[in-house]
Amino acid sequence: MLKIFSSLCLRTVSGLLLVLGLTLSAVALAESQVDNSVPLTIAVAANFSAPMKLLASEFEQQTGRLVRLSIASSGKLFAQIQHGAPFDVFLSADQDKPQRLVEQGLAVSGSQFTYAVGELALWSSQQHIDPEQTLRQGNFRKLAIANPKLAPYGLAAEQALVSLDLTEASKSKIIFGESIGQAFQFVASGSAELGFVARAQVIAAGSSDSLSKGSVWFLPNNLYAPIRQDAVLLVRAKTDSGAGQFLEFLQSEYAKNTIQNFGYGSISVDAKGSQ
Structure with missing residues (x-):
């Protein structure tokens, strides 16, 4: 009688453990499932x-x-x-x-x-100019860069100016964009003759006739820390x-x-x- 009772208990416990395991698995699966209606x-x-x-x-x-x-x-x-x-x-x-x-x-x-x-570029929407020489000679009114406190590309632009020994010469001409996207728009709209932007932005702009007509200098990587x-x-x-x-x-x-x-x-x- 004791053996029968023990056997029943073991089967009951095993059944409960199986149910518990299946329940936990179902919960875990539900938690990891993707609801494609939620972006x-x-x-x-x-x-x-x-x-x-x-x-x-x-x-x-x-x-x-x-x-x-x-x-x-x-x-x-x-x-x-x-x-x-x-x-x-x-x-x-x-x-x-x-x-x-x-x-x-x-x-x-x-x-x-x-x-x-990422890689840094100096871009102008004007054709047939040399952005590097224009920057070095100071032949521009405004230089757009992203806010270095918010955007890593803006920090890289500051580092490049230091490396080129142009920080003081360009200080009064800099206009800051909230992001590298806004810095790019400053140049595209003509608000700035030059702008430090991402190489990727210049390449992407090449698919647009209105933006591909410009000049660019892809900066050597040794002028700024790797992005x-x-x-x-x-x-x-x-x-x-x-x-x-x-x-x-x-x-x-x-x-x-x-x-x-x-x-x-x-x-x-x-x-x-x-x-």
């Missing part, structure tokens, strides 16, 4: 807007998940994330801000990696498998080729962020 919200540094639009479109076609982009300076996006903005993924124009978000518990540790290495741009998964999306899927897609051969076609440098081993 994936990605905060994107302004310099990366053109390639990101292509990548987002391709990702939507491959997965069926809608993507919503919020494009601004890295500093502005960083501040918005700190104040609770509902972003799932952050594509910064530097490594520092994603790392700080990880340290502050706002981004997932181990998810940070370098997706692009290593990192992506990171934000904590609010850590159970959203779609966000993780996008970060994997961003590291695919298709994405890497697209990014390089827009003029970003190749990602060497020592340029990678935390993996």
Whole structure:
């Protein structure tokens, strides 16, 4: 009788454990499932807007998940994330801000990696001029750069001016854009004769007849610190498998080729962020 009772108890316990295991598995699956009706919200540094639009479109076609982009300076996006903005993924124009978000518990540790290495260009919407010599000789009224406190490309522009020993000579002629996108628009509209912009912006502008008519100097990399741009998964999306899927897609051969076609440098081993 005791053996029968023990056997029944064991079968009952085993059954309960099985039910509990299935329940926990179902909960975990539900938490990681993707609701394709809810867009994936990605905060994107302004310099990366053109390639990101292509990548987002391709990702939507491959997965069926809608993507919503919020494009601004890295500093502005960083501040918005700190104040609770509902972003799932952050594509910064530097490594520092994603790392700080990880340290502050706002981004997932181990998810940070370098997706692009940016390059700086001095651009003018005027044809048949030499931007480098125009800058060195001071033959311009206004020079547009992104706010170095908000935009890594603005910081790189300041570093380039220091390297060229032109900081004081150009100081009174500088106009600041909130982002590298606004700095580009200052030049495109004629508000500034010259502007430090991203190489990728100049390449993207080449597809537009109204903007491709200009002159450009691609600065040597030794004039400024490497612009290593990192992506990171934000904590609010850590159970959203779609966000993780996008970060994997961003590291695919298709994405890497697209990014390089827009003029970003190749990602060497020592340029990678935390993996």
